[in-house]
Amino acid sequence: xxxxxxxxxxxxxxxxxxxxxxxxxxxxxxxxxxxxxxxxxxxxxxxxxxxxxxxxxxxxxxxxxxxxxxxxxxxxxxxxxxxxxxxxxxxxxx
Numbered sequence: 001x002x003x004x005x006x007x008x009x010x011x012x013x014x015x016x017x018x019x020x021x022x023x024x025x026x027x028x029x030x031x032x033x034x035x036x037x038x039x040x041x042x043x044x045x046x047x048x049x050x051x052x053x054x055x056x057x058x059x060x061x062x063x064x065x066x067x068x069x070x071x072x073x074x075x076x077x078x079x080x081x082x083x084x085x086x087x088x089x090x091x092x093x094x
Contacts, residue, residue: 023070024070024071025068026069027092028064028065028092028093029065029066029067029079029080030063030093031058031064031089032088032090033087033089034058034060040058042088043056043088043090044057044058046082046083046086046088047079047083049082050074050079052070052071053067053069054070064093065079065090067079076092
């Protein structure tokens with residue numbers, strides 16, 4: 001019985017440690033090709049489809065997207081790929 005308890009404890013600690021290493025990140029992307037009021041909606045939906053994205057706020061006026069995401073599930077390349085595939089190339093804003 002004690003081996004079972006020890007095994008469960010080790011498994012729980014391993015699962016918990018990977019979650020502890022996760023970090024929420026925010027990045028600002030400069031987005032091209034936004035020419036109408038519907039464009040930000042399309043860009044936002046493409047970003048929200050990327051696993052790990054918790055929030056995407058797109059500004060038509062500023063031509064930017066502010067993306068909050070879990071860095072263990074996605075990276076910057078996934079975000080720029082998603083917008084580019086939707087017809088709106090993007091890059092991290094410096």
